[in-house]
Amino acid sequence: MCRNIKTLFNFAPPATEEEIRAASLQFVRKLSGFNKPSQANEAAFAKAVDDVAAAARVLLESLSTTAQPRDREVEANKARERSRLRFSRG
Template sequence: MCRNIKTLFNFEPPATEAEIQASALQFVRKLSGFNKPSQGNAAAFDRAVIEVSDAARRLLASLQTQAPARDRETEAQKARERSRLRFTA
């Protein structure tokens, strides 16, 4: 899995449109192997980002959970701690 794609479901506050778009862009970059597509591939690349964003938005809207929403700052702190442990060894 691409490490740059963040979990967007079950957070308070909910994922923003910018976060969904950024995740879609990272996903399409990973699949295509392009960080920035050539002019000939730009339309297909941009269309794929839009379609993945739409699919992600529908997915997030349809998921259900009984778990309480996670706090973004708490999860970010946990990630920083995991990173610190990983890279200071």
């Protein structure tokens, strides 16, 4: 899966429309192999992003968990620390 697609479920505050759209765009880019589609494929590409965003929205709204929501800042700090450890090795 694309590294740029972030987990959107069970965070406080919940995922924004912008985050859902960005993840959908990355997913469609990965599937299609296009970073930016040609004019001939632009309409199909945009429709696919819209469709994936709609499906993601439905999914996120229908999921449930008993776990406490994760804090975005705490998770971001953990990711930065993992990255620091991973790339500081020489």
